[in-house]
Amino acid sequence: MKQLPYVSAEQLAALEFDYVVVGAGSAGCAIASRLAEDPSVTVALLESGPPDHHFSVTAPLGLALLATRRGPRNYGYFSVPQPALHGRRSYQPRGRGLGGSSSINGMVYVRGHRNDYDEWAVAGCHGWSYRDVLPYFRRSECNELHAGSDDNPWHGGHGPLHVSNLRSPNPFSQRFIEAALQAGFPLNHDFNGEKQEGVGLYQVTQRNGERWNTPRAFLHGGDPTDANMNGGRSRLTVLTNSQALRVVFDGRRARGVSIVRDGMKQTVRARREVVLSAGAYGSPQLLMASGIGPAVHLREFGIEVVHDLAGVGQNLQDHADVLVNKQLDTTDLFGRSVRGGMRLLSEILRYRRHRTGMVTSNFAEAGAFVRSRAELDIPDLQLHFVPGMIGGRGGRQRVRGHGYSCHVCVLRPHSRGEVRLRTPDMRDAPSIDARLLSDKRDLDSLVEGVRIVRRIFAQRSLAGMGGRELFTESLGDGDGSDDAIREFVRSHADTVFHPVGTCSMGTGPMAVVDPSLRVIGVEGLRVVDASVMPTLVGGNTNAPSIMIAEKAADMMRREWAGARLVAAV
Template sequence: MKQSGNGKDSASNAIEFDYVVVGAGSAGCAIASRLAEDPGVTVVLLEAGPTDHHYTVSAPIGIAVTAVRAGPRNYGYYSVPQAAMNGRRSWQPRGRGLGGSSSINGMVYIRGHRKDYDDWAAAGCDGWSYRDVLPYFRRSECHELHAGTDDNPWHGGEGPLHVSELRSPNPFSRRFIQAAQQAGFPFNHDFNGEKQDGVGLYQVTQHNGERWNTARAFLHGGDVRDTRLNGGRSHLTVLTDTQALKIVFEGKRARGVSVVRDGVMQTVRARREVVLCAGAFNSPQLLMASGVGPAAHLRELGIEVVRDLPGVGQNLQDHLDIVVNKQLHSTDLFGRSLPGALRLIREIHRYRRHRTGMITSNLAEAGGFVKSRAELDVPDLQLHFVPALLGDRGSKKRPRGHGYSCHVCVLRPHSRGEVRLRSPDLRDAPLIDPRFLSDERDLDGLVDGVRIVRRIFAQRSLDGMGGRELSTGDFGDDDTNEDAIRSFIRSHADTVFHPVGTCSMGTGSTAVVDPALRVRGVEGLRVVDASVMPTLIGGNTNAPSIMIAEKAADMMRHARTDARAAATV
């Protein structure tokens, strides 16, 4: 999104910190806070958007507004037309402002399967096995069932990120779990525990019935201040409404970031390192706009090449998802009707008094991890059950009436896409091409998923409530009509908002960062966010992004200690 004016250059008034962190999202808030814990270290956190102080952020049900439309807290990107999805453009919301996408996401706390991380380590990402990363998940977490203790092998009880059980689960979410068990899937009370397989209620990043984004977890209440660009004396300075434009290099070393704020351009310099935490779309965008990326593409746009790094913007992976809806009149379910509106008014009053009820819903209340074939080693599909009808994402059309729905996505897609520059200006949206369904195996997985969801919906706990299925195309009740199911998927599938991989970690020629998350071929520059994931994990990506930041902060702290020790020799 562009701000008005080109900005007045005021680079001579550059300010300086030890670390400059770009992007105050899930990873950025965490790493900035952790780096600033060390005495004598100064950190600045740059964020293009506003603060997170707004009821649509704090009230969990606000996701119904913030995630579906562009605005001050949502970049509201679209992909380029997707050839395998009838030329449709995919809706690509990304958080803008403190907390980033943790301020607009579904609050589902999932780490992924242990095999995901073991596969990273086996592929050359030393130090990233499940055994290596589990302590960082636990460090950040304060699970309400284990608060104040650190003796649970799976969960933390002393971290800043509150994780809770749902306060007021919808009765239909419990019916979904019963129906899934009737369909043969086991119950799982903790997807982040010993095993992932099964169905149940999701744990959420909430506290006392409110969203607990990473800004609340890592920034608010600490030694933090929001200041104009006049130099910061606290350990951590947070600058909102500050658009990063370009990384400033001296030779091959990153020395700072050129920004614009209030129409004034200025350089924020880094004594030690620049850390990009702008996410799977904007981190590669900023690298390329700064001259780090595929040389031919950069030269096409007149950008001076600092480092030819072909992998920047490549390897884009995302969870493509299809939704099955069933219409049913019940004000227990969210919906567009006069009785539903009256119920919602009562629920708002209930929420204000007790922080309970429907306003605490994250919508994706229940779900699970299932196998499309029994012989698989790990679940290959994820379900998200929602006690509401859902329209096509990015569409202004919303189904009327009440009902429920279930998402299903392929957890480890084979399709790979890319991010490219539309222009060298960071205020222009990047070109996003996930190339959804470019690998036919992903379509096969979604066909299996549709059949599994319909099998669950057909069980007595849900089917006994009545209702009718919506928008299933031409196959009706005939699950054997595979061509019709495929047509339905191509017409309605879209992302479930988990893009990763565009600044991939690894040791090969296409890797952008090494296992210490340092950008290859330059100095003083790291990427710390979901873009470094070499492969998509089996689950929601918010918790893993925070884990990456926790681990990166430790690696940077050790690097600083090692450098200090070497200087004294």
């Protein structure tokens, strides 16, 4: 395994790379890999967590263990108490280790609506319209329905990120689709095609029934046992278990990253640029710990201010989400029971032999994009149907028995939160205030979303199977009153784990990075991850994060090629 040698500080000071990338998540793996395609440069990719070589990562069903609790591969953050959620703290899982959240997420491949990107461009993020970003979505993707082909205008067939249909979709996922059709919603076979609206099965980032996270796509060359974790590319050095402490500056230019490994502090130096890809919580935290952020806040912790940048940590957005559960006694559905445990054992054996069956499930198998009000031009709600129950207060506590559930989330929330330092030490969790449902419009949208889910559940394809709703007894039958649904939402809502926006791209006074993703006010430093999104896209955020990295790599290569040309002249 290629690692930085444990040598003296004097020796280590002479060890440099052209690029140092902090964070090996969805964006970090992609940009490090793309930069390393240039044989003339060297790249170091730093990751605080472990490698991804583990069955719980490769087996899709492992997300039930990884995403639901804090552990070596999940930071398991919690927000500060949320007033609109009756003072509850919001659960905020974030991936730790190679792949970041792509190693623990639900594997849903959704890009968002084309209008989302066009609005970025209108707001001043030139070069980020849907027409501009679509080629980068296609470049990263190898869609099994179009593999080896460039003929489809929406999908790629040659990229490193495998996107597939589910191998063994649950029969209740199909029942959900039929019920949605009976409720009047249109069928959609491709949420990433010409139209987003409608109901259908999600495509997933899997290959042959295994999770295809970003290390498998961009680092390992498809080999999950790759010992060097770099796909055989000697100019790409991957360092796991390496916690970034701060960016090192020479004046206002980033020159490297101070890290700690096995208790020893070291500095990894960058000749060209430092790239932060630590995510919507990690990137603003690292900027502030390094002296870039709101000056008053930094001085509270005794941090020397490199640049007073008010927008760092602001503009936090996430998909506020609530679940409707229905209990039904069948082991075709995931659940906690003796019979369910026996069924799962047989499914594990089936998976080991054939890579099929329930272990290939991403849980969020089917879904829909719908409008809460008929007068809207595009969908403002997303549904994720799960062939299992996810219940309890906040929608994340375990419940006994079997059943199914459906998430509904607000796609373009009006509520805005913030990330702040809790301490100046990057090894401590940041302070996260999501301010969920602080804007009444988000609550109103979720009220309509609950009604839509219950209307789908009431159709014959699902209702004919029997069962009873859990946690919604106060809503009664039919539509239920606004007040009762609001109380239900406040008591059970959380997020669907899509935080963005805390290092917002733009040109205004609260922008943190410019449209080339360079940190404003300093040199040699960029942010490349979901934190740069000025507004949250209408869908899951894994694919857009990879797209951002693909586009950033091209911008960086062009800039440095131009600089070399000018120097030569």
